[in-house]
Amino acid sequence: MRKLYESTGVGSVKLRHLVVCLLFIVFASLPLFGETWYIRPDGGTRFSSKVPSGQCDGKADAPYPGHGVNRHCAFNDFRYMWDDQSYSDDAWVMKGGDTVIIRGCAANPNQISPSAPDCRIGWDSNKGKGAGGTWCFGGDANQCPNPTIPAGTTTQPTRILGQNYANCSTNNTTNRSALTQLFGGFGVGEVLNLSGARNVQVECLEITEHNEAVPGTHGNCITHGSPAYPAGCNTGSPLSDFDSNGIVTNNVTSNVLLQDVYIHGHTNSGIQGPIGGLITMNRVFVGFNGFAGWNFDDGKSTPDAPNSSIDANYVTMEGNGCNEQYPIVNSTFPAESCYDLDSGGFGDSWSGQNTTLSSFICDHCQQIYNTKDGFIGPHTQIARLVVENSESIGNMGQQWKWGATPHSTTVFRNNFTVGNCRRMAEQLPGASPGYNRHLSLFCRAAGDIFSFYSAADSTVLFANDTTIGYSATVIDLNCSSKNACGSTRYIFRNNIVLGFLNPKYDPSNQEPPALFYFSDSSDSATADHNIYFNLRSRNCPLWGRPDLICSDPLFVNEPPLTMKGEAELDRFNFHLRSGSPAIGRGVPVNGVAIDYFGAKRRNPPSIGAAGR
Numbered sequence: 001m002r003k004l005y006e007s008t009g010v011g012s013v014k015l016r017h018l019v020v021c022l023l024f025i026v027f028a029s030l031p032l033f034g035e036t037w038y039i040r041p042d043g044g045t046r047f048s049s050k051v052p053s054g055q056c057d058g059k060a061d062a063p064y065p066g067h068g069v070n071r072h073c074a075f076n077d078f079r080y081m082w083d084d085q086s087y088s089d090d091a092w093v094m095k096g097g098d099t100v101i102i103r104g105c106a107a108n109p110n111q112i113s114p115s116a117p118d119c120r121i122g123w124d125s126n127k128g129k130g131a132g133g134t135w136c137f138g139g140d141a142n143q144c145p146n147p148t149i150p151a152g153t154t155t156q157p158t159r160i161l162g163q164n165y166a167n168c169s170t171n172n173t174t175n176r177s178a179l180t181q182l183f184g185g186f187g188v189g190e191v192l193n194l195s196g197a198r199n200v201q202v203e204c205l206e207i208t209e210h211n212e213a214v215p216g217t218h219g220n221c222i223t224h225g226s227p228a229y230p231a232g233c234n235t236g237s238p239l240s241d242f243d244s245n246g247i248v249t250n251n252v253t254s255n256v257l258l259q260d261v262y263i264h265g266h267t268n269s270g271i272q273g274p275i276g277g278l279i280t281m282n283r284v285f286v287g288f289n290g291f292a293g294w295n296f297d298d299g300k301s302t303p304d305a306p307n308s309s310i311d312a313n314y315v316t317m318e319g320n321g322c323n324e325q326y327p328i329v330n331s332t333f334p335a336e337s338c339y340d341l342d343s344g345g346f347g348d349s350w351s352g353q354n355t356t357l358s359s360f361i362c363d364h365c366q367q368i369y370n371t372k373d374g375f376i377g378p379h380t381q382i383a384r385l386v387v388e389n390s391e392s393i394g395n396m397g398q399q400w401k402w403g404a405t406p407h408s409t410t411v412f413r414n415n416f417t418v419g420n421c422r423r424m425a426e427q428l429p430g431a432s433p434g435y436n437r438h439l440s441l442f443c444r445a446a447g448d449i450f451s452f453y454s455a456a457d458s459t460v461l462f463a464n465d466t467t468i469g470y471s472a473t474v475i476d477l478n479c480s481s482k483n484a485c486g487s488t489r490y491i492f493r494n495n496i497v498l499g500f501l502n503p504k505y506d507p508s509n510q511e512p513p514a515l516f517y518f519s520d521s522s523d524s525a526t527a528d529h530n531i532y533f534n535l536r537s538r539n540c541p542l543w544g545r546p547d548l549i550c551s552d553p554l555f556v557n558e559p560p561l562t563m564k565g566e567a568e569l570d571r572f573n574f575h576l577r578s579g580s581p582a583i584g585r586g587v588p589v590n591g592v593a594i595d596y597f598g599a600k601r602r603n604p605p606s607i608g609a610a611g612r
Contacts, residue, residue: 034097034156035059037081039119041106043074046093050086058093061101076106078119078182079135082146090143096150099159102180102205118181118206121145122188122243141186145193145248152199154255160192162204168260172314172364174283176262179206184243184266187235191243191266195250195273201257208265211326212241220326223267224290224346225339225438233267242267246289249273250298251305256280264288265324269295274355276305281312288324288334291346293317293370296380297353309359321347321371321396322435332430333369340371340396340441347371347396352380356405359384366391369424371439373397378453378478381405389596391416394423397444399469403453403480410452410460413589414596414609418569419449419469419513422505426566443471443505448517451476458488463589465495466574466596466609470502470563474513474535479520490525494586496553496608499534500569501562511536512561529586531607534561547585553608554580574610582607 037058044055044064055064056073058080064073075081081100082092094100105119122144124134136144152158162168162180169175182205184191191207194200211220213231221233221240233240246263247270249256254277263270263286270286271294286293294317296304322335339345349370360382367374367390374395376382383405392399392415399417404410421443424436445451449471454460467474474497479485499512512534516525531549552558556573563569574596576582586607594600595611606612 034095034099037094037098037100038062038074038103039076039078039081039100039105040074040103041076043076043106044071046075046080046084048084048086048093050088051084054084074103078102078105079121083135085134090147092147092150094150094158096158096199097152097156098150099161101161101163101165102182103163104180118183121182121184121191123186141188144188145190147193148196149194149200151197154199157199157201157255157257159201159203160205161201165204165260168204169283172283174260174262174285176206179204179260179262181206181208183207184209185241186239188243190245190248190272192247194247194253194256196252197249197256198252198277199255201259202261203257203259205260206262207246208263209243209267209326210241211265211267211324214238214240220323220336221267222290222323222337224344225323225337226344227438229337229438244268245270245272246286247271249275249279251302251308252276254278254305254308257282258284261285265326266290267323269293270320271295273298274302274304275308275310277308279310281310281315283314284312285316285318286349287316287318287320288322289320290323290339291321292351293320293349295348295351295353296355297351301354304355304357307358309357310361312360312362312365314364315362316366316368317349317370317374318366318368319370320349321345325432330430330432333428333435335431335435337438338371338424338436339438341444342441343438345371345438348373348377349395350376352376352403355380357382360386362387362390364389367395367399368392369394369428371396371424372444373401374399375401377401378403378451381455381480382410383408385410387412388414388591393418394420396421396424396439396442398448398451400450401452404455404458406455406457408455408458410454410458411463411591412461412465413463413592415465416574416596416609417449417465417467417469418572419447419467419471419474420502420566420569421447421471422502423566423569425504429567429570446473447471447505448473448476449513450474451478453478453480454485454488454490454523455480456484456487458485460488460490462492463494464586464592464595464605464607464609467496468498468500468569468572469513470500470505471513472506473517474499474515476517476519477523477525479522482520483522485520486522486524488523490523492525492527492530494529494589494592494605494607496531496582497533497535498553498555499536499561501534503562529607531582549581549585549607551581553582574608576606576608576610576612583612
């Protein structure tokens with residue numbers, strides 16, 4: 001018996017050790033997140049000490065069973081996460097580091113599509129006494145958005161996720177049909193308030209509005225642009241069903257991830273506000289917002305916090321300055337009406353507005369058909385700028401525009417640019433007829449393709465870029481302080497620049513573009529292994545240099561160099577034909593091992609963004 005007892009004791013010790021080890025493995029393999037909360041259409045109302053009749057605790061991915069209170073089931077509305085409907089509580093039920101998974105919200109009779117998996121932010125209705133304040137603390141539309149999201153940590157961020165967050169994209173393309181929709185209405189300022197957000201992740205969401213000038217109709221309204229088409233938004237009675245912004249930030253917003261987020265159709269900006277630290281954007285679309293894509297100006301000229309930066313990957317800014325159709329009919333370019341500065345609109349994609357950033361990295365960014373500038377603007381001072389594998393096409397101002405701090409580094413490599421600033425003067429494929437009836441400020445500020453400011457003791461590298469267009473000047477070099485950029489190195493290597501003549505661009509000057517314009521006398525540039533063709537002033541800059549080629553680069557399906565219409569540069573094929581003088585004529589450049597299309601570059605590499 002003693003041996004049996006001893007044997008059993010040893011076995012018990014081994015068993016305990018095994019259990020401890022298994023528990024350690026289990027807990028070690030769990031994600032570092034706190035409690036998980038669930039929203040789903042078949043869930044119930046929120047239970048709280050102030051609302052003891054609430055049906056669910058929100059902590060189970062399960063429907064309300066149909067009876068009882070405080071059941072272990074999901075909430076049926078995203079707004080229950082911060083509003084228990086007691087009219088005295090306006091605070092998140094979750095804590096920092098928690099996760100909320102949104103499967104959609106319960107069908108609302110005031111929604112245009114009651115069966116859609118979407119969640120309204122703002123009033124449910126502006127009809128009936130008190131009904132408007134149902135989801136707004138104090139009954140004020142300005143208090144409808146969520147309060148500050150509880151901050152997570154770097155290892156345990158707070159997460160707001162659409163239901164398909166684990167499978168929301170394929171090959172760096174967001175699957176929009178997998179997104180969970182949040183939409184604003186009845187004058188709400190923003191759909192998602194990220195002011196003060198720290199260590200927060202937002203994934204797999206569509207952030208939009210269901211725009212109705214008059215509730216119960218399908219005619220949308222606008223807040224920027226004159227004359228207002230189809231109609232201006234009514235802020236009285238009956239209140240139009242619209243919102244202003246998709247997301248709002250402030251100079252505390254930091255360490256925020258936006259991933260697989262589709263932001264569109266807002267009357268003001270897709271994103272508005274400065275930032276307070278790192279913002280990471282993966283597979284984000286910001287488009288068809290009536291004023292701007294991301295406007296960093298909060299209306300008070302609040303500066304960004306020190307060491308703020310943006311890391312943008314596969315981010316598209318399209319059609320900003322244009323008001324989106326609702327419901328969408330022309331899915332290719334769903335603009336109902338577009339406005340520029342001359343018609344009471346704006347139209348920047350990224351709009352820096354005196355922003356200072358420690359870094360901005362843009363990899364696979366796309367800026368197309370915005371009614372003002374394609375990039376962030378000269379008033380944005382950036383200490384480290386890297387733009388690669390990106391494109392800018394058809395914007396009505398400059399295609400690329402930025403500023404820099406002293407001792408800054410700018411790297412612009414492997415990018416495609418089409419300088420066709422009059423493109424929206426004509427019909428775009430897939431756009432509704434008359435979308436551009438209020439546009440006139442084409443090629444604003446001379447429409448240079450690039451216009452950027454550098455600063456003292458800085459470096460600027462353009463490498464393996466391909467640029468075509470008809471603007472007055474391809475590259476306008478400026479200096480942030482007069483005559484201070486003599487210490488800055490501008491290097492242009494392995495680039496192709498092809499000029500076109502557009503007779504409608506400047507009827508008084510029938511010439512193709514010039515290559516460089518030095519707005520500041522201290523600026524100068526060095527260039528090697530480039531191709532320049534059909535540019536004015538002289539056929540080839542710096543004659544006698546064998547590495548500066550003055551031949552047609554021979555692109556696939558290259559249109560005539562004198563244009564007859566704007567559509568001729570649509571879907572320009574940047575691949576090189578066999579026999580192109582660009583093939584194998586470049587030199588290796590650090591960071592450009594592959595071409596724009598992902599193909600490995602040969603040695604010696606080809607000039608331009610396409611390897612072949």
